[in-house]
Amino acid sequence: MSVSSWAGGLVDWRRTLTEIKRFIAPAFKRIEQRQTAGIFIDGLLSRAERKTGWMLAEEAGLDRPYRIQSLLGRSLWSADELCERVRHYVIEALGDPDGVLVVDETGFLKKGDQSVGVARQYSGTAGRIENCQVGVFAGYASRFGHALIDRQLYLPKEWAEDPERLQKASVPEDLAFATKPTIARMMIERILDEGVPCAFVLADALYGSDSKFRSALERRKQPYVLAVRSNHTLRIFREEQLILTDTETMIDELDAQAWQALSAGEGTKGPRLYEWTRLPIARPNEDGFQRWLLARRSLRNPDAIAYYFANAPAETTLAELAAAAGLRWTIEECFLRAKDDLGLDHCEARSWHGWHRHMSLVMVAAAFLVKISAQQRRHAFGKWNETSPDDQVMAVA
Template identity: 75%
Template sequence: MSSIQSPKKGTHSVGVARQYSGTAGRIENCQVGVFAAYASRWGQALIDRQLYLPKSWAGDPARRDSAQVPDEVAFATKPAMACEMIARLLDEGTPCAFVLADAVYGSDHSFRRMLEARGQAYVLAVRSNHTLRFLEDWSLVQTDPGTMIADLPAETWTPLSAGEGAKGPRLYHWARLPLKYQAGQGFSLWFLARRSLRDPGAIAYYFAYAPSDATLEDLAAAAGLRWAIEECFLRAKDDLGLDHCEARSWHGWHRHMSLVMAAAAFLARIGADQRRAAYGKQNETSPKRPAA
């Protein structure tokens, strides 16, 4: 799960408002779309989308009418939209080993609890200052991810790959801590951290809910796959015009995104078929197979 922001200059395009843009790193006039992607060893593709409707739009009948916003669409936070989207995909039988998302979603209690209630594993990013509360010896202890990680001994960190990058494996130091939490049967909740090899101060934090026999390597590999959706955005923007939507209406925005996603899925399928066909084929560096 992730979102993209499309900058706009006017005020008439549906959902446009002054809001935070991760693309620009500041508050600016833009539209925000919430997207779901599916990733596997063969490739990735966007599979669902919905426009975020700010309160200034949701509560303005005149603007809603002008942009043809359906009556049933009400204001919802991005994590609430993600809950509905993921639940719909899971109900439709979409196979899913892990749900992955950035800190906007990982920091939301309701989003995590929805996944846990469904027995769905996840690795969700969380902010370094996210408040954590635990009961220890009948006392409530309050802390945060940054504080917990600062106390870890050096031997706790393990170098592992977060997946293949353009220049080879993306290596980081990883560590995890079990959290005192009543998880579902067969599941455990961990606090996961990823530290840069070059800059020990650059640390990313995650909640990881997974089968109790999941290894640190399993969780690191899952966390590394979150960037697949960013690759989907990049390809859809550069090749297919995802961010070139000029439609002002609710239906126009969703139709544009649907067409772009369909084209991107077609290209992803071609790429996946080529990778499957090439899988296992020998090349000049492959060991020679013994003669029959």
């Protein structure tokens, strides 16, 4: 996908590309790093089929990929600072009170066992156990678009408990083993601490089934809609008795009239209609928040039911919960675009910092494309935000 064809000539994409390069520049220590990062980003946005060091160098007219490889490996700069700047840039473009945060993981198939974090493990991308790396990501979605805003590589226990392997891959010494829900929880808390506008946090059953993940959001009074499995155990007090049940059984006990046809958002062929229902699984707490068990049923196949835990102000409607749940697909779209168009899964770096640098640079390229789309949407909505990251560059210069 070329930059010009994506922009469609409706906005000044060259100015926007220059703008984002200026905005991320302080993340790099030297002018040579900034120039190479610009070359790297241009290559990611080019028509090059593979975004490898050699092909990015060839796209830039370089004789060899030394500069590209050095940017990911030998040079000194912070991938976390770059990621934070990408996040601020994306929120400037997409931020909205109705925006949502979505967490999910994606796999990167690998050969051999030298790349950091690679192991025989389940990959949702492949749908089976494969030799791969797995990264946990956070995405942001609003009516103006959606983009990835954070990332962290998951280290399986066999890696986390092997000091020699960790040292060889330049893994930070203070990094301990953490489950994917733990990584996601720390990631979401960091993002929310920055004041990112967020109406709901969304995630699949791996995260929704984790009580610590849910509790952390509840302590912050942060609404969420989190998928759970059909056999997730529930303890319900009914008529002063403790009843053990599961999500599927509770929903099966509801009357047919309890279901309501609602949209889960717009799809490629119009509104995505499902039947929805909910029932409270606790009394409203002192803060006025209510917990619900939420369910979505296919109109074509009534046996196809998805289950969620939801926590939000008691006045939140079923339609609002359905609309929020329907936005979880946005992070899958982010993965698809970043892999197919920008080389998210073409990382050749074997080290911890190399992986995070590659992912962060791809996120820069994706943020550029999202900013163009957001500009078009804001103009279409007649609600252009005058604030520009240019002002922020001046502030930190």
